[in-house]
Amino acid sequence: MIYVIDDDFDVLKSLRFLLETEGFDVRTYRSATALLGSRVRHEADCLIVDYKMAGIDGLELAQRLRDLDITTPIVLITGYADESLPAKASSAGVRQVLRKPDLGDSLLASVRNVMDPSSPAG
Template identity: 60%
Template structure:
């Protein structure tokens, strides 16, 4: 199961469709608070989180998830290429930072790798 967190309805819908088309089960959340408030926050195999969200950005959401001991791989997506974002994301255990637009192939590849890395051998 892949969870997508993005406050933009169109992006959320597009990512849901893309990942579902690639064979993933997908659940979407309209913002970080919705994910944090969900009892299923520990049930995902991979989290795809947008960086730029109104109330709680993707980095802060990732920090809060780690504090709650959610160890699920996180892929952060952003339209803002900034080395500081990538460095901070790496320091809190975000697996990958991907740039919008044109995420299609790279995102599905990263999600597959993230899920495969958590499956015991």
């Protein structure tokens, strides 16, 4: 099960379609608060989290999940150019940072890689 957390409905819809087309089960959330309030957050095999969201941003969500001992792999997606983001993300327990314009095949490869790091990405 992959959870996608993004406050942009069109992005959620797009990512759900992409991932379900590849055979993944997907659950979407429109905010970090919605995910944190859910009882099923431990069921995810991978989280795809938007960096910039209203309220709790993606890095803060990642840190809160780690503080709750939830070690689910996280792929952070962003439309913002920030050279310091990969380092900040890594310290929050994020495994991969992707730019939104570069999603698609790179997202699928990243999801497969973080879900099974022993297999080659791609």
